[in-house]
Amino acid sequence: MSKLKRVLAIHDLSCVGKCSLTEALPVISSAGIECSVLPTSILSTHTGGFKGYTFLDLTKEMSKIVEHFKSLNLDVDCFYTGYLGSIDQIDLIINIIKKLRKDNSLVFVDPVMADNGKMYPAFDINFAKAMVNLAKISDCLVPNLTEACFLLGIDYIGEKKYSLEDVKDIAIKLSNLGPKYVVISGLEIYENRLGLLSYDKENNKFDYIDNKKEEGYFHGTGDLLASSILSCLLNGLTLEKACKTSIKFVYNSVLSTIENKTDLKYGVDFEHNILNFVKDILESKNE
Ligand code: PXL
Numbered sequence: 001m002s003k004l005k006r007v008l009a010i011h012d013l014s015c016v017g018k019c020s021l022t023e024a025l026p027v028i029s030s031a032g033i034e035c036s037v038l039p040t041s042i043l044s045t046h047t048g049g050f051k052g053y054t055f056l057d058l059t060k061e062m063s064k065i066v067e068h069f070k071s072l073n074l075d076v077d078c079f080y081t082g083y084l085g086s087i088d089q090i091d092l093i094i095n096i097i098k099k100l101r102k103d104n105s106l107v108f109v110d111p112v113m114a115d116n117g118k119m120y121p122a123f124d125i126n127f128a129k130a131m132v133n134l135a136k137i138s139d140c141l142v143p144n145l146t147e148a149c150f151l152l153g154i155d156y157i158g159e160k161k162y163s164l165e166d167v168k169d170i171a172i173k174l175s176n177l178g179p180k181y182v183v184i185s186g187l188e189i190y191e192n193r194l195g196l197l198s199y200d201k202e203n204n205k206f207d208y209i210d211n212k213k214e215e216g217y218f219h220g221t222g223d224l225l226a227s228s229i230l231s232c233l234l235n236g237l238t239l240e241k242a243c244k245t246s247i248k249f250v251y252n253s254v255l256s257t258i259e260n261k262t263d264l265k266y267g268v269d270f271e272h273n274i275l276n277f278v279k280d281i282l283e284s285k286n287e
Contacts, residue, residue, distance in 0.1 A: 018267025049265035
């Protein structure tokens with residue numbers, strides 16, 4: 001058995017409506033990796049589709065939690081950031097990572113803030129600017145197309161037709177900020193297809209993968225994809241294989257959700273597919 005790796009997942013805890021920590025925890029643990037958490041806020045539900053949700057900001061508590069972590073000399077193999085509540089929190093997390101990171105720890109950033117050309121409620125252009133500073137210290141950056149455009153400060157290209165070359169150009173510009181791996185999801189380049197592009201800067205390698213686009217807005221799929229890619233990478237899969245394995249898991253979870261007629265705002269039925277996801281990782285490891 002190899003030494004257990006530890007991820008520190010820095011996301012909100014949305015009590016109902018699967019996303020962020022309620023996906024990161026089960027997915028990462030099932031993939032054989034310890035998932036420690038640093039909750040950024042507690043919400044009764046996520047903010048996309050529910051009305052009247054509660055929000056408790058944990059920024060002050062986070063500083064105290066991290067002081068204790070420091071006294072433990074905690075070994076963190078991967079810092080994984082997702083939905084963050086404020087600009088102050090982004091600044092705090094950059095400091096936390098700088099203080100706790102070791103030479104070989106991976107910084108995996110999902111710059112959760114927008115989708116379909118629009119910012120999520122409570123975020124604005126200044127938040128995107130602050131997120132660029134976090135992207136700069138990342139090793140792996142996994143925005144959707146909207147977030148990618150906000151990070152670069154360009155108009156959202158998804159309003160009109162765009163090509164794979166356009167997205168490759170965006171991936172290169174994002175990698176120039178710092179990360180060696182960039183994965184851009186939510187691509188609608190080909191008719192009725194939804195895909196992602198991965199870019200491995202060191203090997204100058206692009207890979208595009210897609211599936212049939214299913215009708216509907218599937219909440220939490222971005223977070224599920226990010227947690228899955230991270231789990232695959234920490235299991236030693238290449239970026240291309242990590243993306244292939246993860247997109248299969250997310251797509252199958254979407255199909256289960258449709259089949260079960262689950263209310264989409266509660267998140268996708270990934271639990272029905274998690275065992276196959278783990279089997280796929282194990283098979284890839286043994287190849
Ligand atoms: O899935 C991204 C996400 C995470 N956390 C919260 C959200 C959202 C998207 O709406 O509201 C609280």
